[in-house]
Amino acid sequence: MRATREGVAEKVVLPGPASKELGESIARRLSLPLLPYEVKVFPDGETRLRFEEKVSGKTVLIVQSTYPPPDQNLFQLLLASHRLSQEGAKVHAVVPYLAYARQDKEFVAGEVVSLGVVSHLLRSGGVSRLTTVDIHSAEGLSLFAIPVYSVSAIPSLVSYVKKNFKLNQPVVVAPDFGGSKRSEAFASLLQAMFVQLSKKRDRVTGQVKVESSKLEVKGRDVLIVDDIISTGGTVRAAGIVLREAGAARVIAVCSHPLLVDDAMEKLGSEGIRDVVGTNTVPSEVSKVDVSEAIAEHLKTVTE
Amino acid sequence: MRATREGVAEKVVLPGPASKELGESIARRLSLPLLPYEVKVFPDGETRLRFEEKVSGKTVLIVQSTYPPPDQNLFQLLLASHRLSQEGAKVHAVVPYLAYARQDKEFVAGEVVSLGVVSHLLRSGGVSRLTTVDIHSAEGLSLFAIPVYSVSAIPSLVSYVKKNFKLNQPVVVAPDFGGSKRSEAFASLLQAMFVQLSKKRDRVTGQVKVESSKLEVKGRDVLIVDDIISTGGTVRAAGIVLREAGAARVIAVCSHPLLVDDAMEKLGSEGIRDVVGTNTVPSEVSKVDVSEAIAEHLKTVTE
Numbered sequence: 001m002r003a004t005r006e007g008v009a010e011k012v013v014l015p016g017p018a019s020k021e022l023g024e025s026i027a028r029r030l031s032l033p034l035l036p037y038e039v040k041v042f043p044d045g046e047t048r049l050r051f052e053e054k055v056s057g058k059t060v061l062i063v064q065s066t067y068p069p070p071d072q073n074l075f076q077l078l079l080a081s082h083r084l085s086q087e088g089a090k091v092h093a094v095v096p097y098l099a100y101a102r103q104d105k106e107f108v109a110g111e112v113v114s115l116g117v118v119s120h121l122l123r124s125g126g127v128s129r130l131t132t133v134d135i136h137s138a139e140g141l142s143l144f145a146i147p148v149y150s151v152s153a154i155p156s157l158v159s160y161v162k163k164n165f166k167l168n169q170p171v172v173v174a175p176d177f178g179g180s181k182r183s184e185a186f187a188s189l190l191q192a193m194f195v196q197l198s199k200k201r202d203r204v205t206g207q208v209k210v211e212s213s214k215l216e217v218k219g220r221d222v223l224i225v226d227d228i229i230s231t232g233g234t235v236r237a238a239g240i241v242l243r244e245a246g247a248a249r250v251i252a253v254c255s256h257p258l259l260v261d262d263a264m265e266k267l268g269s270e271g272i273r274d275v276v277g278t279n280t281v282p283s284e285v286s287k288v289d290v291s292e293a294i295a296e297h298l299k300t301v302t303e
Numbered sequence: 304m305r306a307t308r309e310g311v312a313e314k315v316v317l318p319g320p321a322s323k324e325l326g327e328s329i330a331r332r333l334s335l336p337l338l339p340y341e342v343k344v345f346p347d348g349e350t351r352l353r354f355e356e357k358v359s360g361k362t363v364l365i366v367q368s369t370y371p372p373p374d375q376n377l378f379q380l381l382l383a384s385h386r387l388s389q390e391g392a393k394v395h396a397v398v399p400y401l402a403y404a405r406q407d408k409e410f411v412a413g414e415v416v417s418l419g420v421v422s423h424l425l426r427s428g429g430v431s432r433l434t435t436v437d438i439h440s441a442e443g444l445s446l447f448a449i450p451v452y453s454v455s456a457i458p459s460l461v462s463y464v465k466k467n468f469k470l471n472q473p474v475v476v477a478p479d480f481g482g483s484k485r486s487e488a489f490a491s492l493l494q495a496m497f498v499q500l501s502k503k504r505d506r507v508t509g510q511v512k513v514e515s516s517k518l519e520v521k522g523r524d525v526l527i528v529d530d531i532i533s534t535g536g537t538v539r540a541a542g543i544v545l546r547e548a549g550a551a552r553v554i555a556v557c558s559h560p561l562l563v564d565d566a567m568e569k570l571g572s573e574g575i576r577d578v579v580g581t582n583t584v585p586s587e588v589s590k591v592d593v594s595e596a597i598a599e600h601l602k603t604v605t606e
Binding site: 044045049071078103108121124230 | 341343345346347348349350351352353354355370371372373374375377378381382383385386402403405406411413414415416417419420423424427428506507509533534561563564
């Protein structure tokens, strides 16, 4: 795999500071060499990067997730991509968790479409192709002027759940409309019933209210499947409704476990003790490895 | 001043989240209206911005300092400038403290010139003119492809020191070569003796060592003048040397008091109890207001 075929650029992987292990794992799976670099974050929060090898003519896969602090991780990606592209490399950014993906349109007139700005900065910063995992909504992809691909972590999450939980008449619940296709795919792969809750979020305060409907979950195990768990507000609100409806066990499953502040405690206090996420974001519940799914996708890309 | 002369774009001031008071003060001094906006930083660190007014055809002065966390403050500036420039405004960024200004060249081969990346992103993000205060080195200005101006805070700092300290045979000390012109200007305005120390910093670890020479400071008041106090390491090292040389009182003066972590305690423990900075960075020692110096400069700019 390491041999360079004629006309095909040599590829190297840069495991960014935010995704060192994941990047190294992707490189191993693709049998690609790593690009060595130095990184230091100074006490004032500025990042210094240094590259020891020349990359002109190569394709560099920069693996750098943009979980909190989102702007720092994003800026580290931009520092690297700008430099490497200026040197003549083609930069393919692999951003397992893509920050700002929830601000992908003007929900209220006058709102800055932050994902559009991220898209613009990545392209301007030398990124010519983007791969992410379970982007918040497909509409977000349309904001990119470069080729962009969202890898699904759903099959990996389903495999993990099947292997690690003995489920009793499982029901899969989507806590809002936005992620329902993803949750429905999860239910389908798990061969479980699917239920759609409706959620209302105040876009300014972030307050979440889940609306209950007739839920046939009495005595059954329920999996709340969402793309992102941030403060846990949405999952917690869904959990309360589900427990009231008589669910036996409530398990939260997500692609991106941001778990900001005391999210885990908040979930635990509502009886949601099992939380499953992937390693797009490192956390105590990042039990599902997405490196295989990402590597399999990358094999299909001709740079 | 508020009337629009023919051919001159109407100007408004956006006091960014990091420089609300300073921006409002600059607007008052220029008799310019403020651009209203909503800002929210979500628990995961993402910023949401919303503008209520149209700005097409106007010049917007975005006042946003980029002190720590530098990438967050920088990204907020980029969110605003990208949006407003897309709407047809001309964006003049007023960045009182400019992050990454110390990484303005490859000190070691292979280093990313971070300030060059910042410069590129600002321009690409719609900024067409930049004003900052006491940029770390004049070379940094050459990295910008847009007009850029560095306002001096030295006269304001000297006025403050003259008014608030009764100095005995003052000596002004520059703790390293980089900032010596600035410190020399300070000494000249204060009509004080000037001494240059030499400093060695390990660019990777950040460790600072100040080299002592024959210092004639016995019984005299010494002002250490530098552009940035970050962790306080440089000033503290200079302070130790100066106290050993018999200085009576040691005062630290800077343009940008970042004062990261326990910088104030670190300085205090070496007998440097008086620290004076400007409000380019809000802090307990930001006693000198730069809004007048910035406003006076902005009056001279024909957008």
